[in-house]
Amino acid sequence: MTKRHRLYLLLTLVALLILLIFSTNFYFIRWLAVDQEHPVPAQVHSRSLVPAVNESDALIKVVGRTASIQQLVETRVVKLKTVFKNRNPRYDPVKRGLVRSFGAKGYNISTVWKIASGWPSGNEIFPQKDEKIGKVIRALQEAQILRARNTPRGTQLKLVFDLAGKQSVLFKPSWYGRDARLEGPVYSGKDRHNSEVVAFHLGAILNLRWTPIVVGRKVSLTEIYAIADDELRATMIKNDTRQCVYGKCHYCRQSETVCDSSEGGTLEGALLLIIPGKFAKYRSPWQRTYQNGVSAEWERNDGYCAKVKEQLPLERLLDLIDAAVFDFLIQNGDRHHYETREDRVLLMDNGKGFGNAFKDHFDILAPLYQCCMIRRTTWERLLMFSGGALTETLRELNQIDLLNPLLTKEHYIGLERRLLLIYATVELCREKYGSKILK
Numbered sequence: 173m174t175k176r177h178r179l180y181l182l183l184t185l186v187a188l189l190i191l192l193i194f195s196t197n198f199y200f201i202r203w204l205a206v207d208q209e210h211p212v213p214a215q216v217h218s219r220s221l222v223p224a225v226n227e228s229d230a231l232i233k234v235v236g237r238t239a240s241i242q243q244l245v246e247t248r249v250v251k252l253k254t255v256f257k258n259r260n261p262r263y264d265p266v267k268r269g270l271v272r273s274f275g276a277k278g279y280n281i282s283t284v285w286k287i288a289s290g291w292p293s294g295n296e297i298f299p300q301k302d303e304k305i306g307k308v309i310r311a312l313q314e315a316q317i318l319r320a321r322n323t324p325r326g327t328q329l330k331l332v333f334d335l336a337g338k339q340s341v342l343f344k345p346s347w348y349g350r351d352a353r354l355e356g357p358v359y360s361g362k363d364r365h366n367s368e369v370v371a372f373h374l375g376a377i378l379n380l381r382w383t384p385i386v387v388g389r390k391v392s393l394t395e396i397y398a399i400a401d402d403e404l405r406a407t408m409i410k411n412d413t414r415q416c417v418y419g420k421c422h423y424c425r426q427s428e429t430v431c432d433s434s435e436g437g438t439l440e441g442a443l444l445l446i447i448p449g450k451f452a453k454y455r456s457p458w459q460r461t462y463q464n465g466v467s468a469e470w471e472r473n474d475g476y477c478a479k480v481k482e483q484l485p486l487e488r489l490l491d492l493i494d495a496a497v498f499d500f501l502i503q504n505g506d507r508h509h510y511e512t513r514e515d516r517v518l519l520m521d522n523g524k525g526f527g528n529a530f531k532d533h534f535d536i537l538a539p540l541y542q543c544c545m546i547r548r549t550t551w552e553r554l555l556m557f558s559g560g561a562l563t564e565t566l567r568e569l570n571q572i573d574l575l576n577p578l579l580t581k582e583h584y585i586g587l588e589r590r591l592l593l594i595y596a597t598v599e600l601c602r603e604k605y606g607s608k609i610l611k
């Protein structure tokens with residue numbers, strides 16, 4: 173071999189070596205991106221592979237990731253088949269059954285509360301179809317309020333009323349008008365009483381009957397003052413002639429009151445029937461940090477669900493995914509903790525929904541798109557209410573409430589828009605992993 177030949181051979185070997193290193197790396201990166209253990213749609217994952225950034229850019233990175241998944245899902249919405257866009261005739265008898273059950277009707281005050289307290293089983297708080305629901309609703313709307321006090325439970329202003337017939341209820345007052353539009357983080361603002369009522373109706377429609385029974389009601393704070401205990405009275409003040417209250421709680425301030433209206437002399441609020449039984453409280457695995465610019469692990473790690481799967485039984489995870497679907501529809505991004513009854517997840521505290529009809533906080537759906545699974549029963553129920561049937565049914569239930577209209581037209585439009593986003597998310601998961609995503 174000449175010197176020249178040896179040089180050629182050496183150069184060829186070096187080139188081959190470089191090629192080998194390059195291709196191994198390429199396959200390694202691809203393997204990372206496919207990520208079998210952490211089921212996330214492939215496109216979702218690769219589009220979210222944002223170049224590494226320094227810590228101060230962390231939020232941008234997080235926003236970039238969620239936004240790219242959202243973009244992908246939004247693109248998929250356009251291609252949804254007609255089953256997702258047309259009405260499914262099967263919803264109609266279900267709607268009629270619900271409207272009949274929920275329709276307010278006459279009751280006996282000495283038996284009505286016992287009926288309701290006998291219903292809860294596991295996390296199901298009321299029956300699927302029972303005209304006695306209408307009796308409980310009417311009783312909540314009409315029963316005389318005998319005593320009132322403050323409760324420090326939770327962090328926001330809440331009262332406890334003792335109703336005739338020996339039943340206590342929680343009262344969450346109205347802080348906003350129906351067309352309020354809250355900007356900023358998803359958990360902004362105070363409770364929305366209408367959200368509590370709508371959540372009850374939506375839970376019935378989706379057959380996630382895990383919410384308390386709730387009605388809207390106007391109460392006179394002047395009358396409440398007369399039956400309030402001393403502690404509550406101490407937080408009730410007059411503004412001109414109107415009676416106001418600020419209560420005692422973590423976020424209660426004398427400068428932040430709710431008051432009787434000047435016209436009718438009443439204040440709107442939601443009356444929540446107290447769910448009997450013992451609850452356990454857990455930190456949500458998808459809890460937010462509640463700090464601007466600080467992200468939680470679930471916001472950074474697309475493979476986060478694999479970790480949650482190691483820590484929770486499948487049933488709990490499926491409950492949390494159902495809750496995420498529910499919360500995404502109402503736009504409640506504040507389920508920092510969840511409570512269980514007989515080991516099943518409750519949908520308690522639904523006051524942070526419907527803050528902004530024009531906004532879809534997509535990351536509320538993270539449990540669904542990060543785990544890529546959903547209960548088959550939930551999926552089929554969602555499909556039953558396609559093509560506008562969801563809000564048609566919801567409007568009819570909402571109409572039964574004394575505070576109707578509970579939502580503006582824009583909120584109903586928002587609900588339908590989000591339902592399509594849920595369909596598209598599940599379809600993307602199904603395309604990637606097949607029908608095994610339905611549990």
Ligand SMILES: Nc1ncnc2c1ncn2[C@@H]1O[C@H](COP(=O)(O)OP(=O)(O)OP(=O)(O)O)[C@@H](O)[C@H]1O
Binds near residue numbers: 326523
């Ligand atoms: N309908 C109900 N039946 C029984 N208990 C209830 C009901 N609603 C709320 N609670 C209890 O009261 C606690 C506080 O209620 P809620 O979570 O609605 O208040 P909050 O002020 O929004 O609290 P947070 O700021 O922690 O979200 C709940 O954790 C739950 O244990």
Ligand SMILES: [Mn+2]
Binds near residue numbers: 326506524
């Ligand atoms: Mn809350």
